[in-house]
Structures are given as structure tokens and as C-alpha cells.
Amino acid sequence: MVTRHYEETPHHGLTDDAYIEILVALDAEPERLAPLLESLHPADIADLIERLPREHREAVITSTPPEHLSEVISHLEDGVKEHVVQFLNPEQVATALTELESDDAADLAQMIEDMSEDEDADAEDFLTDPQQKHLLEFEEDTAGALMQQEVLAALPTDTVTQFLEYMRANGDSLSANPGSIFVVNRQRRLLGTISMGRIVKAPLKAKLEDVMRRDPLTVLPEAPTDQVVRIFEKYDIHNLAVVNKRNQLLGRVTIDDVLDTVMDDHAYRQSAAAGVDSDEDLFAPVLTTARTRLPWLIINLFTAIAAASVISLFEDSIAKLTTLAVLMPIIASSGGNATTQTQTVIIRGLATGHITKQNAWALFRKEFASGNLNGIIIAILLAIGVLVIFGNPMLSGVILMATVANHAIAAFGGWITPLVLKRFNYDPAISTGVITTTFTDVGGFFVFLGLATLLLL
Amino acid sequence: MVTRHYEETPHHGLTDDAYIEILVALDAEPERLAPLLESLHPADIADLIERLPREHREAVITSTPPEHLSEVISHLEDGVKEHVVQFLNPEQVATALTELESDDAADLAQMIEDMSEDEDADAEDFLTDPQQKHLLEFEEDTAGALMQQEVLAALPTDTVTQFLEYMRANGDSLSANPGSIFVVNRQRRLLGTISMGRIVKAPLKAKLEDVMRRDPLTVLPEAPTDQVVRIFEKYDIHNLAVVNKRNQLLGRVTIDDVLDTVMDDHAYRQSAAAGVDSDEDLFAPVLTTARTRLPWLIINLFTAIAAASVISLFEDSIAKLTTLAVLMPIIASSGGNATTQTQTVIIRGLATGHITKQNAWALFRKEFASGNLNGIIIAILLAIGVLVIFGNPMLSGVILMATVANHAIAAFGGWITPLVLKRFNYDPAISTGVITTTFTDVGGFFVFLGLATLLLL
The missing domain is CATH 1.10.357.20 (SLC41 divalent cation transporters, integral membrane domain)
Incomplete structure (x- = not known):
């Protein structure tokens, strides 16, 4: 018997045929919706929701496979996310908040606070993880707001073998995209970084401190996102360490979040120059x-x-x-x-x-x-x-x-x-x-x- | 004695102080230029050249450390690159063409052909590698023009251990950013992909076919870049396989090239909407x-x-x-x-x-x-x-x-x-x-x- 070690949802994209089939189901056969959505990647379900006029969105979000719900939410544009979150019950929101990556969870909690008519509502109350609450402190459009806290940290005296064994033993609990390894001392001060490409090529007995890139690029959490984007573009890096003034590692910014930010920023500037809200849902009232x-x-x-x-x-x-x-x-x-x-x-x-x-x-x-x-x-x-x-x-x-x-x-x-x-x-x-x-x-x-x-x- | 396995140029950014010191050297003490440039990252030298009025650029490019010259060129905007390439001698151009990654080399060869007053000049003649010549065939603004041919390919029956040993043995000759592993059969048909993060976590004895992500995302070389960008943004991937109609692997598009493309495209559209050339050198005549x-x-x-x-x-x-x-x-x-x-x-x-x-x-x-x-x-x-x-x-x-x-x-x-x-x-x-x-x-x-x-x- 062949053992498969990983399996994921296929991503075929939201083809025109699939889209039209879903439109037909929405109009005439609502019970066919759930099976149709099951064959879609969460990013494609988000895409579908963004295209749909408002009256159809509740049916789609409530028919979304529960295991994909939080990822669908993370892919939605803000204006549409605000609309769709209203159709979720409190348990679904709570589940999403625990399943999302720390930066996405903090954004969602902030949105729920902003939307709430209850003046005492506080984003902190929606988050259970004290680390995530910390993310709420950073101002919008800064490295702190963009960073995630899921980082892979190791000590400089660890060997490559030790590190690789740790990865194999704990793989399932680690982020799907671990990115770079951040080498820190016992006070969590950042000493260097090692890319996955480099660790794979490194001699097994070498210590991490002899493999790491010393003097790594870092930003403070208050650095504006424009500056973060420029660092990624200029130095062709995939991960950037966010540190405090004492050089202690707080988190990392990843290149996929930078790509999303660049596209959002561009849309924001173009829209703002015409006095239009870039987060606006196409089908806002x-x-x-x-x-x-x-x-x-x-x-x-x-x-x-x-x-x-x-x-x-x-x-x-x-x-x-x-x-x-x-x-x-x-x-x-x-x-x-x-x-x-x-x-x-x-x-x-x-x-x-x-x-x-x-x-x-x-x-x-x-x-x-x-x-x-x-x-x-x-x-x-x-x-x-x-x-x-x-x-x-x-x-x-x-x-x-x-x-x-x-x-x-x-x-x-x-x-x-x-x-x-x-x-x-x-x-x-x-x-x-x-x-x-x-x-x-x-x-x-x-x-x-x-x-x-x-x-x- | 401690053995360092890697060493790179520091990237401190082009600080205001360094910039002004260089301006002073350009005006008064040209012999101080070379040592000042040595402490800069190639991306920062490119940045410096882009800021400088035209009359100062020759001095900077000729004082650039030879080992960084090709990387500096790869970081320059097209309009400035055209200007600066004129100051290089044919040997320097030839060296750059062999040192650059395949996509950058093809772009540079095309630019030299376009600039040449000799009507018989042909970009193909500037490239020595037949693989690179192949890249010239793809039209601008397509996945083919964006892709690089440096890929890490492996057979499905290889084990994780075999693969890791291969990496350690050949590390130095491989791309600094190997990205995903593309699993192909003997006809080079693409069967699956494995990210570096995943290979590191995989059981050592597993075969690659049991670790790989099956049914991977691919694009044809003629796919427009807009479509490529949307795939990266939507599925949060870092590498995308480019295949021909028979599903044979041709190369890969990397997320850092996508980030550069997105930023260039925005600049292009904004400039074109105002009838301005986005590649235009700030200090064009x-x-x-x-x-x-x-x-x-x-x-x-x-x-x-x-x-x-x-x-x-x-x-x-x-x-x-x-x-x-x-x-x-x-x-x-x-x-x-x-x-x-x-x-x-x-x-x-x-x-x-x-x-x-x-x-x-x-x-x-x-x-x-x-x-x-x-x-x-x-x-x-x-x-x-x-x-x-x-x-x-x-x-x-x-x-x-x-x-x-x-x-x-x-x-x-x-x-x-x-x-x-x-x-x-x-x-x-x-x-x-x-x-x-x-x-x-x-x-x-x-x-x-x-x-x-x-x-x-």
C-alpha cells in the first residue's frame, strides 16, 4: 500500500462552467450548491462570493464546507468580508478566529469590533490567544500590522541535524509555509536567518550559527508598509524579521502578504484619488x-x-x-x-x-x-x-x-x-x-x- | 576554528549619509568612490545610479566592484539600464550575460539588440547558452517571458534522503533560491511539486511521489502575466510551474519576479494613462x-x-x-x-x-x-x-x-x-x-x- 503523506484541495480555478452551474443552482436547486462548493479551492469560493450580488451570498457562505470556512474568510476583500461575516453564527466566528493565522485573526477581530453596534465591543475579547491580542496594538499600514507571529526560531548552537529532526518530529503543528529559520539567543535577540533552501544544502554537522546569514535585514514594527515593500522588492527576500528596539524577534512579514499589500495599496491609491472607497463591495447598497x-x-x-x-x-x-x-x-x-x-x-x-x-x-x-x-x-x-x-x-x-x-x-x-x-x-x-x-x-x-x-x- | 559556510554582502540600505558621501566623492575625490561602493549591496548601487543625474553615472558604474556588476545591472530600471550599458565594454557585457539568471540574461540580450544601430544585431548572438536563446522566443508580458529555467527537478521514485543528499552534494552549483522541487517523469512531464518547507518535514524514507502535491498549478508559456499574477495572489504560492501543452516542465515563475512585475505593471499603467513612458529614466534628455x-x-x-x-x-x-x-x-x-x-x-x-x-x-x-x-x-x-x-x-x-x-x-x-x-x-x-x-x-x-x-x- 502506498502511503500518501499530504493531500490538499485541488485548485482548478473558478472556471466559467463551474460559475454558471453555481448560478443555476442558486436560482433553482439550492441543494446542489454544497456539493458544487466542495470541489472548489477556498480562494475560489471567496472569488465567487465577491462576484455575486448581495442577495446570493448568504446561501453560498452557509453552504461552504465548514473545514474551509476560515480560509474563505481570509481571502475575502474587506468590504465583502464585512457583509458576509453577518451571516455567521458566533461559534463559526470563534472557530475562524482560532484557525486563522495570527495576522488574519487580528484583522478579523478588529473588523468585528468596528462593525459592532455595541460600543463596549472590544476586539481583544474576541481573541483567546494573548499573543494575538498583542497584534491589535500595531497601527494600520505598519510592519507590525502586517506581520504574523508564527515563526520558526532556533538556537545558534543547534546543529543542522538537530534542526531537521525537530522539523520532522513537529512538522504537522508548524505553519504550512515555515519560511526562513530565525536564529535567536536565549533572550530572543535575532542573530541571523537561514532560508529553507540553504538549510537543505547545509552540512549536517554544522552549527546553525555557521550556516546562518549574519546581520540580517530587520524592521521595527512601526515601520510603514511602503518601506517594508521596498525592502522586499529591492533585496528579493521572501521573509523579513520584525524586531523591537532591543533586536528581539517579534514576528515576520512574508512575501505573499507583501504581494497582497502591494495590490491592495495600489487599488487604495487609485480609488482614493477618485474619492472612491477601495474596500467597497462591488454590490454595496x-x-x-x-x-x-x-x-x-x-x-x-x-x-x-x-x-x-x-x-x-x-x-x-x-x-x-x-x-x-x-x-x-x-x-x-x-x-x-x-x-x-x-x-x-x-x-x-x-x-x-x-x-x-x-x-x-x-x-x-x-x-x-x-x-x-x-x-x-x-x-x-x-x-x-x-x-x-x-x-x-x-x-x-x-x-x-x-x-x-x-x-x-x-x-x-x-x-x-x-x-x-x-x-x-x-x-x-x-x-x-x-x-x-x-x-x-x-x-x-x-x-x-x-x-x-x-x-x- | 569556526567554519563559516556562507558569507554575503551586508545590506544596510543606501543611507542619507552614505548617499551624500558618494555625491561629495563624485564631485571632488573620484578615487574614494570605489571603496565607498564596496560597502554597498548591489541593489543599493542600482538605487544610487537611478537617483543620479546622467553625467555622474559612468563614474559609478566603472567604479562598481566587478563581482557585483551583473547583479547591479539586473536591478536597474530599463530606461536607466539602457543608458548605463553604453559605458560597459563588450567583455563586461558578456560576463554579465553568463552570470545573470536566465530570464534576466534574455532581457538584457533583447535590450542590446534593440539598442544596437547595427540592423543585423541579433539578441541570440549575445547568448552562449542555447537554453537561454530559447527564452527569447516568448512574447513580452507572458509567463514565458517571466519564467526562469533554473528549476530543481527530481524523479517520483527518489526518496527524501536521496534528494537531500543530492542537494548537499550539489548545493554550490544550485540557484540561491531553489524554490519548489518539481517532480517529473523521464519525459519531463510534471507530476507534482514539493515546497522546501514540506521536504524538510517529510519522513526520510518516503518517496517523493508520496510527499508531493499532486495535480499542481501550472500555466502555459503564452499565459498573460496578469493571469500569472492573479494565480500567485489567489493561492499564496511562491513558485509556479510553466509547462508546454504536453505538460512538460519548461521553467518556473518565482514570487519575487511576480512582485517586481506587479510594481512595474502599476507604474506602466499609471504612466501610460498619462502618455508617459514608465521606463523613462528620471533624467532622460x-x-x-x-x-x-x-x-x-x-x-x-x-x-x-x-x-x-x-x-x-x-x-x-x-x-x-x-x-x-x-x-x-x-x-x-x-x-x-x-x-x-x-x-x-x-x-x-x-x-x-x-x-x-x-x-x-x-x-x-x-x-x-x-x-x-x-x-x-x-x-x-x-x-x-x-x-x-x-x-x-x-x-x-x-x-x-x-x-x-x-x-x-x-x-x-x-x-x-x-x-x-x-x-x-x-x-x-x-x-x-x-x-x-x-x-x-x-x-x-x-x-x-x-x-x-x-x-x-
Whole structure:
């Protein structure tokens, strides 16, 4: 007889056929749902729930095989998780909290606290493990919040053989992805790390201290996640030790959590830049969606009103020459596009850490020069167009000058705005656009209508 | 005597002090450069080069310790890599090509071919290893282009002991990050995978076929990178086998390459949406920068001209009531912001695969309802403002109706545009914005000025 040492759920992905079969079962044959879900990987069940309109989710979560429930929950996006957790009974939540890895359990407990209408609800009460309670102390978007406490630690004087025997004896109780071995002294101070790839290649009699990578990379729990991500990207590591100020090992950040974080962060920044909640469930209720999006629309309304006020200064000029009203949006739009180009480069340079105090000025000179060069080209094209269509050389000259000036404003605004936001610890990826287009709208209208009033009327 | 089995370069990061010391050395004491670079990790030297204006880069690359040169090159962004490779002599390039991992070597060879002014230059000629030449066949942005050929393969009948002995005997010649073990038959067909964490825990006498994960995840080399990324994110794996149609193992994709790809892809999409080259060196020459950015500015000029043409239809109305010109940008801007919100949600839903044929319509109903709800609120605010400031109830009514209508256009445009782009295999993250704001500009001006002409004049 062949002994299998491991067996897992297959992961074939949520194929279109499986998806449609489930939709049919949801509509017509609810009793077929449970067997269909059994053949899916937990990550695919999570995927399915995220795609489904809200009214179908309860049926799916209650038909999910109990042994997969906590893993399904860990794979859900926050907005959907909040919705689905409501369908679980307290025992199911308690089971999930004990089965999840420490970082996922702490996140779930925090979410339940936030959702609870009971003001006395406290995430700590949901967790039984005192170690996990400790994870609640770390602020969001820090290494501490990202780390898990499941680590494989060993003493420097252990031999490779001793370590391997320990692994074989305790394998079942260890994390499925043990990652690196952290070599610590009796005070739990971190001395070095050994990757699984290295321990497998090491001489059996060697001591861990002679095999380990000394002087390992570490972060403090309060390090921002951006910094953690950059360390993983830069040094191509798979595990990063989190230590306190006395260099004692607190936990580790794993590369799969970093990958998830990078994707979430990116979604967050894009959504926040448009005033949308990135955790928002695709099928959130209409009122919730509208309410979260309204504030950003109102802020932007004020910037449009600022631009309108500039135009109102020149109403007399527009009355005399209505062509000005026709050309206004072209000036504003070309400036807005140019400033978007410069700010995109600056925001990215700040994110990669390539822009420093020492090179910011050299970068301005380059951006200003290339922005103005394109400004002049666009201005000439517009001036020729205006001359041909309206036959008015002075108007053509005014649009030429205004376009050149607005591209200069665009380059300056696109450069300075993200730098200033970053300086004051605002995320430039989120708020730059609103500010820079206000510059180019207000500036563009003012220069164009002002020059027209001076020179044409 | 203590025997150390491994030793590596420390990675302390490029601290501000080290950075400034290097800047000083570059300016005044070039002979101090080499010793300063010796204390840096190759990834930090790459980081330094990316930050430096172009005139300083040659000094740094020529002072880089030769044993780190190829790793420094592998860490550079493409735009900077192209610039720096010019300072290397042919022997240095040849050495780098043999030292790099297969995927990095193939990329570098391709870059040298692309840069060469000699039309007969062929990337194949730069590579000595026939296996590496094979990597050049795969198209960009596919699993094949992302994979490396360094894999650890073993037979199903090998025992854990045999495998571990093989590793210890051949450790030095194996990749620093061996990743998973791929279990293949004599025809190199993939039977299963074993992670390092699992092999370490496995009983020594077990056969690999009884330890391996059967039915492993695989991709074909032509699978798009987006799909590869989603598999890694979803199933939390660290290695993914790339196989041909006969299930023969070709190579593997590693999670660190996936992390780099995700970050590059984000940068690419954000840059492309603004008509900027994401590989662009921060300090690219002004002419290069201006030339790559101009086409997008010109495309956008045409959309602004479309909006201007609509306004020109109503010049008579504007001449009679110049307040219309003042209010125009407010209508266009509020519609543009609303459409940005809807499209952000749709683009993200498409990227995560949560939007399907089956739920797209339900999503439209929800987006249309919440978009119109906010449209009505914004419209009422604007109508009250116009009534108070201009004391014109009819004008107030016109702006109310036009704003409501433009938010409806915004919700529809923000929903349909990314879906249609995706349907025709364009990347919605790149081109949606240009199209949707044209909708809301043209639509907004037309409805507002049209209603004003009908009702007010």
C-alpha cells in the first residue's frame, strides 16, 4: 500500500462552467450548491462570493464546507468580508478566529469590533490567544500590522541535524509555509536567518550559527508598509524579521502578504484619488456607495467654482468676443494634460525613493524644459488653427501666449505639488490631481482671458 | 576554528549619509568612490545610479566592484539600464550575460539588440547558452517571458534522503533560491511539486511521489502575466510551474519576479494613462522626454476641440447671456469627476476578474442609481447657488437639469467604456479616461447650452 503523506484541495480555478452551474443552482436547486462548493479551492469560493450580488451570498457562505470556512474568510476583500461575516453564527466566528493565522485573526477581530453596534465591543475579547491580542496594538499600514507571529526560531548552537529532526518530529503543528529559520539567543535577540533552501544544502554537522546569514535585514514594527515593500522588492527576500528596539524577534512579514499589500495599496491609491472607497463591495447598497463618493464630488465642485469665478471677471470681454468662450476649454484642457504628465513622473519618483533633496532641482529644470518645449509645439498648432478658422491674427497670438504660459504653470504645478504634499506627509498619489488641475484651470483662464482683454478689446 | 559556510554582502540600505558621501566623492575625490561602493549591496548601487543625474553615472558604474556588476545591472530600471550599458565594454557585457539568471540574461540580450544601430544585431548572438536563446522566443508580458529555467527537478521514485543528499552534494552549483522541487517523469512531464518547507518535514524514507502535491498549478508559456499574477495572489504560492501543452516542465515563475512585475505593471499603467513612458529614466534628455509625451497631448487636444465645437454651436446664446460661459466649466467638471468614480470601480472590478457577463448589468443598475443620486444632490446645490448669486430662477432650473443629465451620462460612460475596451482587448486602465471625459465634456456642454437656448432665450 502506498502511503500518501499530504493531500490538499485541488485548485482548478473558478472556471466559467463551474460559475454558471453555481448560478443555476442558486436560482433553482439550492441543494446542489454544497456539493458544487466542495470541489472548489477556498480562494475560489471567496472569488465567487465577491462576484455575486448581495442577495446570493448568504446561501453560498452557509453552504461552504465548514473545514474551509476560515480560509474563505481570509481571502475575502474587506468590504465583502464585512457583509458576509453577518451571516455567521458566533461559534463559526470563534472557530475562524482560532484557525486563522495570527495576522488574519487580528484583522478579523478588529473588523468585528468596528462593525459592532455595541460600543463596549472590544476586539481583544474576541481573541483567546494573548499573543494575538498583542497584534491589535500595531497601527494600520505598519510592519507590525502586517506581520504574523508564527515563526520558526532556533538556537545558534543547534546543529543542522538537530534542526531537521525537530522539523520532522513537529512538522504537522508548524505553519504550512515555515519560511526562513530565525536564529535567536536565549533572550530572543535575532542573530541571523537561514532560508529553507540553504538549510537543505547545509552540512549536517554544522552549527546553525555557521550556516546562518549574519546581520540580517530587520524592521521595527512601526515601520510603514511602503518601506517594508521596498525592502522586499529591492533585496528579493521572501521573509523579513520584525524586531523591537532591543533586536528581539517579534514576528515576520512574508512575501505573499507583501504581494497582497502591494495590490491592495495600489487599488487604495487609485480609488482614493477618485474619492472612491477601495474596500467597497462591488454590490454595496446604493446609499452607501453614494454617501462615500459625495464628499470628493463636493470638494471638486469648489475647484470648478474657483475657475468659474475667474471667468466671471471677464464677462464683458466674452460678451464682446464670444469666440473666447469657445476656446477656453482648450486652454484649460491642454494645461491639465501637461500637468498630469509631470506629476505622474514626480509621484512615481517619490514612490521609488529616487527623488531626493539633492536631485529635485535638476529634475525641475528637466521637467520645465520638456514641458515648455511641448507647450510651444501645442501653442503653435493651436495658433495656426485659430488663424485659419477665425482669421484673427491677434486672437491667434493670444492663444499662443496663453498656451505657452499655461504649460509653464503646468510643469511647475506638477513638480511642486507632490513634493509639498510629501513634505507634509500627505500621500501625493491621492491629492495631487485635484490641486494641479485647479492651478491649470484657474491659471489658464486668467492668462487667456486677461491677455485677450488687454490686447484684443 | 569556526567554519563559516556562507558569507554575503551586508545590506544596510543606501543611507542619507552614505548617499551624500558618494555625491561629495563624485564631485571632488573620484578615487574614494570605489571603496565607498564596496560597502554597498548591489541593489543599493542600482538605487544610487537611478537617483543620479546622467553625467555622474559612468563614474559609478566603472567604479562598481566587478563581482557585483551583473547583479547591479539586473536591478536597474530599463530606461536607466539602457543608458548605463553604453559605458560597459563588450567583455563586461558578456560576463554579465553568463552570470545573470536566465530570464534576466534574455532581457538584457533583447535590450542590446534593440539598442544596437547595427540592423543585423541579433539578441541570440549575445547568448552562449542555447537554453537561454530559447527564452527569447516568448512574447513580452507572458509567463514565458517571466519564467526562469533554473528549476530543481527530481524523479517520483527518489526518496527524501536521496534528494537531500543530492542537494548537499550539489548545493554550490544550485540557484540561491531553489524554490519548489518539481517532480517529473523521464519525459519531463510534471507530476507534482514539493515546497522546501514540506521536504524538510517529510519522513526520510518516503518517496517523493508520496510527499508531493499532486495535480499542481501550472500555466502555459503564452499565459498573460496578469493571469500569472492573479494565480500567485489567489493561492499564496511562491513558485509556479510553466509547462508546454504536453505538460512538460519548461521553467518556473518565482514570487519575487511576480512582485517586481506587479510594481512595474502599476507604474506602466499609471504612466501610460498619462502618455508617459514608465521606463523613462528620471533624467532622460529633454528632447527624448518631450517627444515621448507629445502624441498623448495632441490626442487630448482633439477631444478638447470636440468640446469647443459644441460650444461654438451656441455662440449666439452665450453672446446674449454670458453667465452661460461662466457656468460651463462647472457642468463639465462635475460630470468628469463623477465618471472618474464609476470608471475607477469598473476598471478595478475587471482587473480582479469580479465583473462577468452575468453580473455586469446588475452593476450598471447600482452604479447608475448611486451616480444619479449624487448627481441630483450636486444639481440642487448648484441650482441654489445660481439662484442666490444670479437671481435667475430659469437659469437655476437649466443648471439643475443639465447637471442631472450629465451625471447620468457620466455613470453610463464610466460603466460602458472600460467594458467595451476590455471586450476589444484594449487595457481599460490606460485609455478609459480620455474617452469618458470627452463624453461628459461634449455631453455636458451640449445639454447645458441646448437647454439654455431652448428655455432662456
